[in-house]
Amino acid sequence: MANSYIRFDWAMKRLLRNKANFNVLEGLLTTLLKENIHIQKLLESESNQEEEFDKYNRVDMLAENDKGELFLVEIQNNNEYAYFQRMLFGTSKLVTEYINRGEGYEKVRKVYSINIVYFSLGHGKDYVYHGKTEFKGIHKGDILELTPFQKQTFKADTVSQLYPEYYILKVNDFNSVAKSPLEEWIYYLNTGEIPDNATAPGLDKAREQLKLDKMSKEELKAYYRHLDxxxxxxxxxxxxxxxxxxxxxxxxxxxxxxxxxxxxxxxxxxxxxxxxxxxxxxxxxxxx
Structure with a gap:
């Protein structure tokens, strides 16, 4: 099992942009969001350096599902003190870029920001965090809700469903035995290894598509340089x-x-x- 599969951060950069390999990323998103995610296409995203500064470069993958919701998947190896603000910038950019000029605000699209970080981000005891926007009354303590008309119009049950949602996977902080599908994914993201008994969506595809022995000599050379x-x-x-x-x-x-x-x-x-x-x-x- 050990060292026989390509690390996910490298796969994101080189392999998972291929439509034939979408099912691996779909498996991660399905496991995290607990709903079936089917990527229809890749949208325009930042170019990715592959040479001298490869070890510091972030990897973005921007996709949308069949409901038109946008997914920004980002992997970051380098410690960045303003990463929280960077997450905000990324989602804000998506919101403004993917609405046509002249369209009403009801056309603003839902955005999910999935952040896989290989460094210590913030101070906390967990290894997976979820953030969303809610409006809480400062006097009564109640959560502001949508009206029945808004629920019907926006196809949403809560205000938070209209706003970007953030997931942070602090994979280096996971040091336990994988007991759930999400933990199986975190284990793979951390170690590059897939347990033989893993059943999480997408990991079966990763076993088939992300094997080291499928890489050419040149690809292996670049991959091992990445690991170094x-x-x-x-x-x-x-x-x-x-x-x-x-x-x-x-x-x-x-x-x-x-x-x-x-x-x-x-x-x-x-x-x-x-x-x-x-x-x-x-x-x-x-x-x-």
Whole structure:
């Protein structure tokens, strides 16, 4: 099982744009949204770099289902501090781009933003998050609802169904045994491995279509370079974090030393004795 399948982030970039392979992505969306999703076509999306900056580049796939709803699927390996705003920008761009000039606002299309992130995004204990828009009364605490006419006109039951919805899959935070279809998908997204007993929609197709032995020598060479870049990226992120912790501890120790030195000076201790007690230089003590 191990290392016999292509990682999903690479497959998104190179293989899943092929209509013959749509069923893999459809399986992920079906599992996540708990409804049958059938991709009709790929819509226009950002171009994707494949060379030098491949390890930092995001991969977008934009699709629509048979209800005309739009799906923005994005994979991000690189840590980006403003990623939440980037998600908002992506959905906002879709909303405005896919409405014809002169059409009424009732033609605004539903957008789902599916974000597969291979870094620590925000602070939370879960590995899958879902976000939607609701309007809550500040006095009564009730949720603002659609009128019967609006429900009939917009084919929606709640206000939140009219607004973009966001899913964040923090795949690196999953370290358990896969016990559900979604967890089977998260496990594959994290490890690139598909358990033999996995039954989640789309993973059976991934077994057939995303095998390493189906790749040419050139494709394998590029793929392994991609894996090396991911390892380097993770190593850089880990190193930066550790250096930050070390620097933070050092700055904390320095702050304690300076505070002790201030107190010693207030007590009338000489500069020389203060230096001996704190380990600070005479110049540092004199500046206090």
């Amino acid at each position: 870049n991911i390892v380097i990226l993770k190593s850089n992120i880990f190193t930066e974090r550790e250096e930050g912790r070390v620097e933070g501890r050092a700055e904390g120790e320095k702050s304690k030393q300076l505070e002790i030195a201030r107190n010693l000076k207030r007590m009338g201790l000489s500069t020389a004795d203060t230096c001996k007690a704190t380990g600070l230089s005479a110049e540092e003590v004199e500046r206090l």
